[in-house]
Amino acid sequence: xxxxxxxxxxxxxxxxxxxxxxxxxxxxxxxxxxxxxxxxxxxxxxxxxxxxxxxxxxxxxxxxxxxxxxxxxxxxxxxxxxxxxxxxxxxxxxxxxxxxxxxxxxxxxxxxxxxxxxxxxxxxxxxxxxxxxxxxxxxxxxxxxxxxxxxxxxxxxxxxxxxxxxxxxxxxxxxxxxxxxxxxxxxxxxxxxxxxxxxxxxxxxxxxxxxxxxxxxxxxxxxxxxxxxxxxxxxxxxxxxxxxxxxxxxxxxxxxxxxxxxxxxxxxxxxxxxxxxxxxxxxxxxxxxxxxxxxxxxxxxxxxxxxxxxxxxxxxxxxxxxxxxxxxxxxxxxxxxxxxxxxxxxxxxxxxxxxxxxxxxxxxxxxxxxxxxxxxxxxxxxxxxxxxxxxxxxxxxxxxxxxxxxxxxxxxxxxxxxxxxxxxxxxxxxxxxxxxxxxxxxxxxxxxxxxxxxxxxxxxxxxxxxxxxxxxxxxxxxxxxxxxxxxxxxxxxxxxxxxxxxxxxx
Numbered sequence: 001x002x003x004x005x006x007x008x009x010x011x012x013x014x015x016x017x018x019x020x021x022x023x024x025x026x027x028x029x030x031x032x033x034x035x036x037x038x039x040x041x042x043x044x045x046x047x048x049x050x051x052x053x054x055x056x057x058x059x060x061x062x063x064x065x066x067x068x069x070x071x072x073x074x075x076x077x078x079x080x081x082x083x084x085x086x087x088x089x090x091x092x093x094x095x096x097x098x099x100x101x102x103x104x105x106x107x108x109x110x111x112x113x114x115x116x117x118x119x120x121x122x123x124x125x126x127x128x129x130x131x132x133x134x135x136x137x138x139x140x141x142x143x144x145x146x147x148x149x150x151x152x153x154x155x156x157x158x159x160x161x162x163x164x165x166x167x168x169x170x171x172x173x174x175x176x177x178x179x180x181x182x183x184x185x186x187x188x189x190x191x192x193x194x195x196x197x198x199x200x201x202x203x204x205x206x207x208x209x210x211x212x213x214x215x216x217x218x219x220x221x222x223x224x225x226x227x228x229x230x231x232x233x234x235x236x237x238x239x240x241x242x243x244x245x246x247x248x249x250x251x252x253x254x255x256x257x258x259x260x261x262x263x264x265x266x267x268x269x270x271x272x273x274x275x276x277x278x279x280x281x282x283x284x285x286x287x288x289x290x291x292x293x294x295x296x297x298x299x300x301x302x303x304x305x306x307x308x309x310x311x312x313x314x315x316x317x318x319x320x321x322x323x324x325x326x327x328x329x330x331x332x333x334x335x336x337x338x339x340x341x342x343x344x345x346x347x348x349x350x351x352x353x354x355x356x357x358x359x360x361x362x363x364x365x366x367x368x369x370x371x372x373x374x375x376x377x378x379x380x381x382x383x384x385x386x387x388x389x390x391x392x393x394x395x396x397x398x399x400x401x402x403x404x405x406x407x408x409x410x411x412x413x414x415x416x417x418x419x420x421x422x423x424x425x426x427x428x429x430x431x432x433x434x435x436x437x438x439x440x441x442x443x444x445x446x447x448x449x450x451x452x453x454x455x456x457x458x459x460x461x462x463x464x465x466x467x468x469x470x471x472x473x474x475x476x477x478x479x480x481x482x483x484x485x486x487x488x489x490x491x492x493x494x495x496x497x498x499x500x501x502x503x504x505x506x
Contacts, residue, residue: 003281005327005375006274007368009095010311011088012292014335014348015078017059021347024086029337029346031296032056035305038339042305046316050330050353051076058361059349073324075359077352079331082364086347087158089196089221091333092248092287096227097369104159104196104222107131114191115153122183124176126153126163133343135298137164138203138211146171146206151180157344159196161188167202167214174202174216185220197221197247215261217293219247228369229253231384232283235496237376242269242286263290263307267314274321281376287333296336297343304338319355327375328355329368379476382445383487384498386478387506389448390441390456397501398458402465402479403441405454409473424453427472431457434464443478448506466491 016030033056036042044052048068055076083094084103093100108131119125127150128141134154141152145165149172152164163181165172181200188195198220205211229239230253238255243266246257258273260266266288273284288311295304315330322328335348352359352368357375360367373381388403406423408415415423431438438455445451459465462479466488469477476489478498485504486495498504 002278003325003376004278004283005329005372006270006284006322007095007286007329007331007372008270009092009285009287010291010308010330010332011287011289012296012334012336012345013308013332013350014337014346015056015059015332015351016335016337017078017349018080018335018347024347026086026335026337026340026346026348029335029340029348031304031335031337031346031348032351033059034337034339035301035308038301039305042308044308044312046312046319047308047330047353050074050319050328050355051359052351052353055351055353071319071355073356075354075357077359077361077363079350079352079360079363079365079367081334081347081349082366085159085196086334086345087160087196088244088287088292088333089159089248091365092245093224093227094365095331095333095368096224096229096249096253096285097231097366097373098225098227099364099366102194105194106157106159107155107195110153110155110161114187114193118180118184118187121187122180124180125150128152128154131155131157133297134162134164134201134213136343138205138213139208142203142205142208142211151177152201157342159194160199161195161197162199162201164201164203164213167204167216177202178218181218181220189222194222219244221248221250223250224252227253228372229283229285231373231381232376235377235384236281238278238280238282240273240282240284242266242273242284244287244289245285248287260289263288263311267311267318271314271318271321274318281378283372283376292336292345296338296345299338299340299343301338322355324356326355327357327371329353329357329371331368333365378489378494378496379487383476384496385446386443386498387446387448387504388441388443388501389451389506390439393437393439393456397480400479400481401456401458402462402468402477403443403454403456404465404468404472404477405443405452405474406472407452407454410475411473420452423472424455427468428455430471431455431468436464444506462488462491462493 014031045068049071083090083100165177167174185198200218202216203213240256241254243260330353332350335346337346406427407420436457438457441456442453485498
């Protein structure tokens with residue numbers, strides 16, 4: 001079976017402790033800690049078997065006294081967000097390696113000129129334009145919307161522009177709402193206003209007592225920077241999003257998307273896709289949203305705990321299908337403490353549970369991207385970031401040539417300077433003895449802080465380059481073919497593109 005990885009994000013399942021929580025007005029927030037503290041019967045044995053309780057013990061917060069046996073090859077840790085913000089987009093982007101140093105824009109009320117342009121281009125007139133919770137806005141303005149047909153514009157402490165409207169086309173209609181949200185996204189982007197998400201909030205009902213949001217929500221996100229999803233695609237790994245992953249990444253970096261309407265739907269979809277036999281290496285990235293949208297924002301701790309138990313029961317049945325060569329990661333993206341004041345997200349650390357990988361004890365969200373890349377990249381990710389220092393040999397660059405190093409072989413990845421120098425000299429001698437006229441090429445990290453000298457040599461085929469790479473115990477070698485750089489693990493012809501030679505010369 002092809003190599004594969006599964007990342008499940010339990011939306012808003014935080015564990016307190018963010019060092020900058022007070023900056024966000026969230027001092028003392030602790031989603032899991034408070035649930036375990038106030039609901040002493042709460043037990044999550046299958047999450048505990050992959051490290052949840054052990055992770056919580058490290059932070060000295062409330063946790064169950066039971067000690068389920070930790071599974072073999074399970075590891076755990078606590079992650080701290082480096083990005084500024086506490087919303088799902090920021091959290092998920094950092095989980096895929098994109099750290100935001102500039103926060104998304106937030107507004108207590110949207111500027112009138114912006115609102116007017118969205119109205120004019122979208123063919124609607126808004127009511128609202130306030131910061132409010134989704135349930136409260138329906139109680140206060142839902143009736144006016146139904147009687148006037150004017151959509152409700154609102155926001156929250158997060159970087160969101162939300163539009164609520166009734167799904168009944170005689171009042172407003174779902175398709176019209178989605179179209180209006182697309183217009184809003186276009187206007188924001190054209191103006192350079194960095195609002196993280198435009199969210200369509202459809203609802204049904206005929207009075208404040210019966211108004212309820214439906215599962216037809218849709219998010220329109222900013223385009224993300226390059227993430228692990230793009231890097232995986234570039235090396236032939238299929239990327240599959242479940243739940244709101246497509247919305248959060250605006251579809252970027254995803255080959256397949258499977259939207260879902262609930263945690264139960266999401267878990268069923270995960271199991272179905274995981275059971276499919278695929279020849280291609282693949283990464284399944286799932287978000288289970290009910291913890292956040294149904295229970296966190298509504299400050300419903302009993303419902304939140306029930307959803308955790310339901311996931312834990314499902315995990316107990318699913319985990320037997322995770323093989324020894326599969327990577328499973330379970331984590332969160334922010335907090336939403338149902339015991340905390342207000343109705344917004346809370347800035348928190350999140351637990352990290354890993355099966356068949358090495359979780360950092362104290363890491364950052366970005367470490368999840370590293371875990372995924374290390375498992376799924378055919379060679380270490382650093383190979384795809386390599387730049388080169390070299391001078392063209394006499395006569396110019398050959399149309400095809402290989403680059404092989406003898407530094408830091410697999411059996412001794414921390415070789416001493418003397419050992420590396422000796423191996424480098426031996427490689428040069430053997431290349432010269434074959435009449436290959438080697439020329440010096442040094443591979444380096446993009447910041448040039450790490451450099452490994454190697455040798456380039458003209459070769460029409462791969463066999464000889466593969467022979468020398470194997471002889472000096474290297475993970476892979478580079479082959480430059482008419483200006484394109486390709487990474488080869490061996491002489492089989494399997495290769496992964498890594499840019500162009502001219503672009504990587506420094």
